[in-house]
Amino acid sequence: MVTGRSGDTVRLKTADTTTLSAAQLRQLDSAKVLATGSRQVRRTADGQLQHYQVQNADGIIETTKTAVNISIGLIGIMALFMGFMSIAERAGGIRLLSRIIGPFFSRLFPDIPKNHPSMGHMMMNFSANLMGLDNAATPFGIKAMQSLQELNGGSTRASNAQIMFLCLHASGLTLIPVSIIAARAALRAENPTDIFVPCMVAT
Structure with a gap:
């Protein structure tokens, strides 16, 4: 640079x-x-x-080269953990997680009816975030917002549930920071996983 x-x-x-x-x-x-x-x-x-x-x-050239190299390094580990998420979804792990966390979320989102699809989308979003899969969490977050908008009655003003979901999403709930670990590994960090404990404490 x-x-x-x-x-x-x-x-x-x-x-x-x-x-x-x-x-x-x-x-x-x-x-x-x-x-x-x-x-x-x-x-x-x-x-x-x-x-x-x-x-x-030659900063631009070197930066683009570095970006491609990091992206290639991220592909493998992202595919691995997104595969884990897919297995967990098909095996019913997400539904189990929803039943466990459901009572807690019902207090955070009292305006959402029980068993509404938006709860499932939010669970998937939070589950992906907890695994550090930011890219996998994004489509679930968009889908959750669309479902919450259906409950909002077409209003152009965000509902309480949408605001709460956005705040929780932006707070950085992460147990296993997969993306950060992958990026650190791609940049040849001496110990890519030493970010694990600080992320646990922050979450």
């Missing part, structure tokens, strides 16, 4: 003279600047060596 202008120098590191050979030091003393590949080396007033690199205006 470019910070500044093309052609600017970016300081990479500071080193002592032992990092260069005697021939390179003589060349540096005569030319004041030593080019080593894409890097430049200059001697500071205190005798240290400053390593620089000329900045190229």
Whole structure:
């Protein structure tokens, strides 16, 4: 990513003279600047060596390349956990979760009739969010809002249930941050799963 202008120098590191050979030091003393590949080396007033690199205006290209690489890394883990969600839905796990959380949600959404389809859509949305599957949660969230709008009588003003659902959705309810773990793994984090406990605490 470019910070500044093309052609600017970016300081990479500071080193002592032992990092260069005697021939390179003589060349540096005569030319004041030593080019080593894409890097430049200059001697500071205190005798240290400053390593620089000329900045190229290729930030957009590099950013698009990084975006594609991260997306490819996300495909596998997203497909895995979305498969788990599909299995849970077909096996009745979502209905079981709805029965468990239903009494709690009936207090949060008293305006929604019992067994209304919007409850199922919201359950699927929250279940996907708890698994950290943000992309999988989005269509369920849209469907839930459409179902809640049917109960709103065609009003252009959001109902209490819609506002409550939006607040819960925006609060970041996540038990297993799959998307974040996948992104950290794609970026070669030393321990991609160390975000798990902070997300649990925040939820």
